[in-house]
Amino acid sequence: MTSHLRRSVRAIILDEDNRILLCRFVSPHPAVPEQAKAVWAAPGGGIEPGEDRLTALRRELREETGLAISADPPHVWHQVVVAADRAPGFDGIINDYFLIRANHFQPCGELTDDQLAAEENLVAFRWWQLPEIAGYTGSELFSPRDLTTPLTALLTAGTPDQPVQLGL
Incomplete structure (x- = not known):
């Protein structure tokens, strides 16, 4: 039996202080398991x-963050999650992550906040420092x-x- 997996691209956007830009997705969204309230994930x-992966990445970044990239960023992580509670209509998800270095910016994409919330269930952006992620004790998850x-x-x-092959 062949799995039907949703193929996705994500950007590990790091600023000059090595903060990572994450999006807060709420259910229903492929990154948010049924039992979770929200997940912080890469744009x-x-x-x-x-579309090929890099074309999709460029489109997604423009739509969500307003960031335009011209160079081909390095492919740094690959993740396959086969789980019934992911990606409605699919057996799971494949995420390919690309590294992008950028100066700190305020995300403001082609889609409005209302469109992002309605179409993507994306409700917030936040720049995180590694120690904040490592020490996080809240109820929301990371992806x-x-x-x-x-x-x-x-x-x-x-x-x-x-x-790098990632787990869940």
Whole structure:
């Protein structure tokens, strides 16, 4: 039996102080499991028919954050999650993450806040420092769940030669 997985791209956007930009997604959204209230995840989204990963990434970043990228960013992480409570209509999700270095900015994409909330269930942006993520004790989740480990490796060891395989 072949799994029907939703293919998505996400941007690990790091500013000059190594803060990461995350989006707060609320249910229903593919990143938010049924039992969760919200998930903080990297900006990005589904690859539309006819798009390659980088075209989808550029579109998603323009729509959600207003960030325009011209260079091809390095592919740093790959995640496959097969779970029934993800991506309605799919058996799970594949996320490919790309590293983007940018000066700190206030996200303001092509889609309005109301459109982002209605179409993407994206309700907030926040720049996080690694210690804030590592010490977080709230009820909301991160995607990937153990964001601290791959983010620490990325910040200390730099861009990997091959995308790191992530768990849930």
